[in-house]
Amino acid sequence: MLERWRERDVFAESVRRREGAPPFVFYEGPPTANGRPGSHHVLSRVFKDVFPRYQTMRGRLVHRKAGWDCHGLPVELEIERELGISSKADIERYGVAEFNARCRESVLTYVEEWDRLTERIGFWIDTDDAYFTLSNDYMESVWWSLREVWRKGLLTRGQRVVPYCSRCGTALSSHEVALGYRDVVDPSVYVRFPVEGEDDLSLAAWTTTPWTLISNAALAVGPEIDYVEARVDGERLIVAEELAPRVLGEGVEVVRRMTGADLAGLRYEPPFPYIDDYGPRGHTVLEADFVTTSDGTGIVHTAVAFGEDDFRLGERYGLTVQNPVREDGTFDERAGPFAGRWVKDADADIVEALGASGRLLRAESFEHSYPHCWRCGTPLLYYAKTGWYVRTSQVKDAMLAANEGITWHPEHIKHGRFGKWLESNVDWALSRERYWGTPLPVWLCEEGHERCVGSIAELRELAGEVPADLHKPYIDDVAFPCPDCGREMRRTPEVIDAWWDSGSMPFAQWHAPFENEERFRERFPADYICEALDQTRGWFYSLLAVSTLLYGRSSYETVLCLGLILDPEGQKMSKSRGNVVIPWEVIERHGADAFRWYYFTSKHPWDGYRFSLEMVGESVRQFMLQLWNVYGFFVLYANAGDVEVDPDGEPAGDLDRWILSRLAATTETAVERLDDYDTTGAGRAIATFVEDLSNWYVRRSRRRFWDGEPAAFATLHRCLVTVSKLLAPLVPFVSDEIYGNLDGTEPSVHLCDYPVPDLSARDADLERDMQTARDAVELGRAVRAHARVKVRQPLAEAVVVAPGREREAIQRFEAVLREELNVKGVRVVSEAEELGRFELKPNYRALGPRFGKHMPQVAAAVGGLDPQRAARTLRGGGQVGVRVNGGEHSLAPDDVQLVMHPLEGYELERAGTHAVALNLEVDEALLCEGRAREVVHKVQDARKEAGLNVEDRISLRLGGAEELLGCVREHEAYIVGETLALEISYDAGEGARAGEIDGRELLIGVERAA
């Protein structure tokens, strides 16, 4: 099939044919090709495929440009691993040019495998015309976007406390931080801060990062919070009143009360003496608005360089920023004995030193969720750094407004996960002190003048030469005189967050605005994007932020979020657990369509999957095989009878009209569901239809196909061709195979229009009546199953409870019921009572408490009621009266149990208001007829075993028990007709196969008739 698509260029042709049609815009969220694609990639790729295919069939022009995300830390880490190095100093020694060359190579390592998988799962996307975020064209568009932002004053440099990975040596943006929370146990310490000039009086403060105590600059209190000075074991401690019992224990002696404002200005001795110079307000108590009494002591230890609140407090009170931690996360020489140690490793020794100096009040451990580097797993530090920021907080309201216009699947993401994320927006920490990324296009002179360059042409004008490759290190050599002061301008060394690259793809994939500006405008915003749920803080956010900054609106209108793929036990898949399912295995075992079908229909995609090879196999068995069998049946009989199928042939009779009505209804549902991005609803509706087609229409029509009836062939043909089109976006391979063989008007089903529901074919009454009949058949079959009576054994009578409108339905399809249930007659009754007699029993649980020891009399009284009359009253919700111990009592429906005994010889099955009873008494004639049917069954098996074609005529020889042969003779005409025998000879002869029916021997000889 893949070859046929390639040969006929079906994908390109499907797009070509919609030239000029209204576009349906799809954006590909670029994956990184430095790893092999996994099962979760297949998930996103099939969901990226299905709606563009569908919309194309619906008449829209859907371009699908592939893309690759090439930059960023993950790529650098991979190369560091390959080279066996682990720091920025190592990279510098190795050489940035060589390092980046390896990065460039590595991002394309697996592109071929990605392309192969992409094709194999039927994901139609234009990989020949893919965009690469590492290309000069792409980066130039990104430069343009940054210059636009810079012009608006929203790209600024500043010192802030940022989440920082000391291993990778770079800051992370808030959305990256959100990717890496882990539960960890940290020290939790309460520390004394002795008040200067007082004996045994200390402020108590709490921290979970003891290493920051080296840098304690001040203590913060809430001015309106109440504090107490309490006497504990001969010393006095100050804590928030509300927290005193928790910190100091119950019942401590309060010496005095005060507010935070009263404490402000107090001088104290810091826990460590190494750094002293924090300015005039250093090592004093300061008022702050971020102090709470939810945990700790209500007095907050402040280290200016290591917390956002701390940093802001420092700015407010003019505290000097002292940062004794190097960029690699180790203390510098200012930290005394701790110099040279990685800060988190020093925690334990710092706590010990506090104990030794008498400053430690209490040490515990504290389990909490703490952010780690999402790539390398190192705990992040909050760390004061100078960096470049995009002031997204300035456009927060615009982003929130833009989010209102986005349709989310599932809907709760909009105001939940995503909306809340936007509400808490902080400025985007854009710069990375790394190597492999789009260089930040800002040049600086010594005077502090800034120039953001927005294009290659502009840079050429300023600097003359521009390197052929815009990456580091070449771009760093480009310098030019400052237009303002004439001094040399050099580029700030950072690269940018790769998420800005991917957020820029709407315009950068076209190299807009330098080229294709019109094409970009036509294809902006996207109608549809789709990625995993975790992209709410990744690509979904970066797309929205970039487009809001540039265009004041969202760059996508509908977004579908995909859940996680877990193993069958609900565990995340990982190499170390050994539970990873490799996509190729699934495809080789079950085929790409089965893989797709499983993802599309087993559940809502955002709910996540518990995934295994076997589960995909289940979806094959349930649906694909059934479809394939119906199709195979059609082909077999059409070929066997050499039938000239008239695709426009008219239906004949209820069964044809019923299935065509169901087809119209299914089409309507499929269109409605797929319009709403719901493959689950669409797929399930189609599956139900195929089941109807297989288990009812085809089964009920076998005889007609056998007889070559044109209406039956025309109807089934129409159903299968329409189903192939309905299924085309979901299972593109099977559907094209069926379409190609049965219709083939177009070179591929994917060039057809999606079916439009034929409303004139709908007949709701017929569908309802047929359903009533099918329900009755199902109940009747359940009776047989319970009573262990084979369907081939004819029975005398079925009694069906069918009130009102249902009675008509049963009568309309009486012949069908007779045949399906293999009964001689069908009787319709309107009330279940007619199917048996009721017995009344007292409900002891209800009546016991009421009558106590008089229960035996109550039971007797209930037994004395006319059961049929009482049952009717109680079932109607009425009450019946009984006399107990001379008193009148009334019993409600709950007081009495109604047990129904079917009529003698009948068995009953009921579901809700429906009930069917079968007469199970088998007389001699019925028994004989049943045996004749068994013989037919055995002969059919023998035909198959002899390798005969369905249309072959046979000569049939039978021998064995006379009891069986007698029945055969009695029903000879029937047997001859069913088995296509020219005649029956009652002499099995040589080579007959032996079998048995009801323990009686039957010998069968079958030969193709001459």
Ligand SMILES: [Zn+2]
């Ligand atoms: Zn890291």
Ligand SMILES: [Zn+2]
């Ligand atoms: Zn200057």
